[in-house]
Amino acid sequence: MQLRLFDTLTKTKRPFVPIDPANVRMYVCGPTVYDFAHIGNARPAIVFDVLFRLLRHVYGAEHVTYVRNITDVDDKINARAARDYPGLPLNEAIRKVTEETERQFHADVDALGCLRPTIEPRATEHIPEMRAIIDRLIADGHAYVEQDHVLFAVASMPAYGRLARRSLDEMLAGARVDVAPYKRDAMDFVLWKPSKPGEPAWPSPAGIAVEGRPGWHLECSAMAWKHLGEEFDIHGGGIDLVFPHHENEIAQSCCAFHRDHMARTWMHNGFLQVEGEKMSKSLGNFVTIRDLLATTAFGSSKWHGSVLRLAMLMTHYRQPIDWTVERLIEVRRFLPDWIGAASGVPPHPDVPPEVIEALADDLNTPGVVAVLHALNREAKGGVREAAGKLHAALRCLGVWNGEKPDEIGSYGVDVSDAPSEQEIKHYIAARTAARAQKNWAESDRIRDELAQMGIVLKDGKDASGQPVTTWEPAR
Ligand SMILES: [Zn+2]
Structure with missing residues (x-):
């Protein structure tokens, strides 16, 4: 190598x-x-x-x-x-x-x-x-x-x-x-x-x-x-x-x-943009690490640090990166899945050579992500050795420090399942609070997250003219 x-x-x-x-x-x-x-x-x-x-x-x-x-x-x-x-x-x-x-x-x-x-x-x-x-x-x-x-x-x-x-x-x-x-x-x-x-x-x-x-x-x-x-x-x-x-x-x-x-x-x-725009305080899209990690109304972290880390590594370091909520949601879907597949199996004594080879090629982290997806598929197909390799690779990359899968996928909601009506009400309440503080980024983030779970929000006014948010399942 x-x-x-x-x-x-x-x-x-x-x-x-x-x-x-x-x-x-x-x-x-x-x-x-x-x-x-x-x-x-x-x-x-x-x-x-x-x-x-x-x-x-x-x-x-x-x-x-x-x-x-x-x-x-x-x-x-x-x-x-x-x-x-x-x-x-x-x-x-x-x-x-x-x-x-x-x-x-x-x-x-x-x-x-x-x-x-x-x-x-x-x-x-x-x-x-x-x-x-x-x-x-x-x-x-x-x-x-x-x-x-x-x-x-x-x-x-x-x-x-x-x-x-x-x-x-x-x-x-x-x-x-x-x-x-x-x-x-x-x-x-x-x-x-x-x-x-x-x-x-x-x-x-x-x-x-x-x-x-x-x-x-x-x-x-x-x-x-x-x-x-x-x-x-x-x-x-x-x-x-x-x-x-x-x-x-x-x-x-x-x-x-x-x-x-x-x-x-x-x-x-390379440079980093946020949702396709140059990040600047005047544009209001200035995203601090602390904001992204902050605790939500649901008592859990908005985004786990490992989600942020892996989202960053999905782009090669020399390429410009567009930092989007969509990317974070994607990582929050597959990282807990990987961790679930790797849990309960001791790490393989060696980090898989294909992971090291990709990293040794000018830090080809997108290549590493592809290797990990493949190992995950094998592990879920019952190949115990693949699960051990996945375990070793996740530790080596610094995206897993022993957390349980649901600690990485926050809100305790499995994003592949539809949320309950109670949960949707929580989301809407948190979004309404964010909007009251003119925190549009947070408001949009919550709307996008619900959209990912198949829930569409509609902002309107009630009979007395007060703003009100309703929801319906996406068609
Ligand atoms: Zn210097």
Whole structure:
């Protein structure tokens, strides 16, 4: 079995050969902790967790180091802290925001079946490494000081733009770069900047008298260096990070350490849309992981984390994904069925080779899903070995942690059976409550779920003009 991964830098799927098989090293850009993680943030968490599990399977669990950082110094964090805790000193408010958000992020990704990374470094704990990189870059003419800022001189690096495959003109047009008086060139980016009064601040490098704070791109170069070395195996993140974030990480690390590569393989997951639309707060289709996992009026989770995880993995990680309720309903129908078939049979000692082979082919998770459907059919046909293989595969993929089938299919309703009249009344009451709170997403979700069970809702008005919802079986 040869692991092959698609590398964004060379735009090819290549055999993966670790620098040191005894310590395979992966860095993934983590969250900036100021708000609830949305379902788009869940995608890299799940995708690179699957890769982490595969690498552990191939090289041994103790031979893989997975670093995912926590960005805890950022303008958005400062703004959120000032808004939410106006009575507190800013630094205290920032600590509250980052600690709460980090706790929530962990609860969310734990529920999605993601293993914790080996190391989760915080940016604010790596200021000495950032200063050291800045000193190296200035010494070699790759960075300069201007008006208490330190900037990376993009013109000093001929290979700049290699990852994004864009010319300087295209990058200028696409990046909405700020023209600032302290920049020699509009493309130059900030490595260090002065802090405003009350903001987090550290002694500045390069003889700058006022205290300052790091630029975002520099944080990842410093944390990757500290925990994985000057050059490592895999760097991952969402496709939206290719430019400028990852391009700038490469510039900083390659110039500071005189290397051709920061990471040998660059991997990026595709975009996520919600019901065919770009997700945005203004469109009202901003879906947080917490919303999806939230407890319903029926006392059960809206969607089990395993349903969300498997729904994500039904699309190949490099493809754009359209996140729909229809997909979730589909998974909630077949995952409990798989678990039912695998329950009561001990897991096969080996994960089925066809599952590992599909994963080793650039994480072909749709291929894995097809294998699992086939195993399920065999298991239900009475083949005990297939049930054991299915069991082992579900555990390996992280979509089953021993729950009973009806814990995964929520509401305690078997979606293949028609709901009782009492149950329909519960659904309608929950939907009416959601509509009263203008929670249209939830309202639509409940309507869609009933539709899936063959129940059609009709919104109308009663004799006195009050809104009323009736139902009838679909014809
Ligand atoms: Zn990063």
